[in-house]
Amino acid sequence: MKHIREQEIFADIVREPGAKQATIKRLIDTTDGADRFVLSLFELKPNGSTPPHYHEWEHEVFILQGTMQLILPHEERTVQLQANDVVFIPRNEPHGFMTGEDETCQFLVVAPTERPPIRNYFLSEEPYEFKESVSSPVTEKQAKLSAI
Ligand code: ZN
Numbered sequence: 001m002k003h004i005r006e007q008e009i010f011a012d013i014v015r016e017p018g019a020k021q022a023t024i025k026r027l028i029d030t031t032d033g034a035d036r037f038v039l040s041l042f043e044l045k046p047n048g049s050t051p052p053h054y055h056e057w058e059h060e061v062f063i064l065q066g067t068m069q070l071i072l073p074h075e076e077r078t079v080q081l082q083a084n085d086v087v088f089i090p091r092n093e094p095h096g097f098m099t100g101e102d103e104t105c106q107f108l109v110v111a112p113t114e115r116p117p118i119r120n121y122f123l124s125e126e127p128y129e130f131k132e133s134v135s136s137p138v139t140e141k142q143a144k145l146s147a148i
Pocket of ligand 1: 055095
């Protein structure tokens with residue numbers, strides 16, 4: 001059994017291509033013994049994004065705080081999301097998340113533990129960006145690709 005306060009978990013910078021001003025806290029991870037699902041807390045700061053991408057696993061998303069846009073590139077539209085919204089993104093459906101200059105957003109994501117990188121297609125070739133300090137300490141030691 002694991003019981004911990006969210007505040008005790010370090011935030012990592014999201015380092016996927018094109019990710020901007022995004023952090024991840026791995027609330028429940030494989031290192032805790034999870035062998036089917038992981039639970040992550042993402043935060044997008046102002047002008048943040050996880051770039052459009054798709055993969056062979058689903059996302060189950062719950063918006064905790066703030067607002068952001070869900071980008072649906074294949075439908076050429078965005079959906080405004082706010083606290084308490086629930087989003088299910090089926091496997092292989094392209095998606096991304098984005099905050100404007102006055103927005104921040106915290107959201108939970110449940111994903112399977114099996115997320116083969118070779119099946120993760122990013123629709124951006126830009127490097128990741130992260131400026132300004134984050135609300136929780138970020139350790140380089142913990143930094144790794146998070147394959148959201
Ligand atoms: Zn994704």
